[in-house]
């Protein structure tokens with residue numbers, strides 16, 4: 160599976176050493192420096208999956224064979240690699256991760272010289288190099304070398320602690336008790352360390368970065384049962400869950416209730432806009448309308464992009480947004496770097512708790528209230544025709560076609576999008592009432608599935 164966000168596959172089936180080496184070599188070709196003999200510098204990091212070591216050698220092979228100097232920063236979150244690329248002014252970076260996919264998966268995320276994910280156009284160039292056998296390899300005297308540098312987790316933490324939004328002493332004084340579920344992923348070392356640096360009492364749940372995922376690693380409410388129980392049992396102030404490459408953050412309340420992935424960005428946005436009202440916010444087209452309501456309250460404007468970190472980041476850069484991200488728990492704070500980062504999300508939420516003197520339950524209940532339903536359906540041959548019919552039926556709404564079809568009504572909206580990777584379509588509906596959200600989903604699913 161190749162897409163804007165990189166390649167992913169099942170290890171030993173589609174994701175085999177030669178595939179990994181080829182894509183990495185193709186990426187090495189893209190990372191050209193000015194001089195003929197100059198060696199591009201590439202940062203390599205990986206999540207904690209047990210297949211990571213196998214992938215690492217294949218990726219190194221591809222990069223070295225195309226003349227790259229590799230700085231291997233070890234097991235770390237995706238955002239840590241992004242930061243290292245930016246700060247070292249490297250030509251690019253590769254993260255070996257399948258993000259929130261289950262344990263049998265792995266993959267590669269590609270980062271450009273500005274520390275953000277490759278743009279669609281560059282990904283297409285990479286695919287062309289790989290598929291059409293256009294990769295050029297260097298000769299024996301031009302191969303690159305590997306250097307290890309495990310200092311970047313600490314540098315990432317320090318960069319967050321230096322943010323002007325974070326008042327370390329204020330958070331420390333609160334002595335917050337936090338339960339942390341890293342799903343034994345890449346957040347396992349860095350996340351507890353960040354929380355401890357903020358004076359939290361950390362109860363580590365699955366913080367051994369050995370890649371043995373104790374539950375489905377996508378930080379959805381149904382996968383956070385142990386975390387909810389641990390928060391209640393320990394009478395903690397909050398629970399945090401990171402996905403395996405720590406770019407997504409989910410929150411569990413002090414009552415042991417998951418707030419839902421949409422709440423993470425909403426809370427972070429509300430906090431940042433309270434500091435900097437009238438600033439711009441950028442999020443994708445399927446993120447909750449909570450963001451619009453919050454922005455309105457602070458006189459701010461929301462810009463919507465296609466789904467995917469690369470698109471949101473481009474939007475943030477274009478309008479100089481102050482904060483942005485995706486409703487799946489991906490918070491982007493450009494002042495730190497242009498990438499989704501669970502670590503900065505945790506720091507902002509803790510600062511919000513400390514400054515507001517409220518509990519996370521209270522902060523969450525102050526958020527605008529919406530009900531969101533996500534469903535999928537099989538694509539039929541009449542899908543496009545049915546979609547046109549749906550647009551006619553909902554002609555009274557405001558239609559946005561930047562990525563699939565999103566239709567906004569007074570108190571609700573619906574977004575329909577074909578999957579890039581499976582023969583399915585996804586429907587997301589959000590409304591002030593659960594009944595209306597359900598109605599919207601079943602009505603449109605009915606129309607889209609008919610033939």
Ligand code: MG
Pocket residue numbers: 258259402403404405406407
């Ligand atoms: Mg992820």
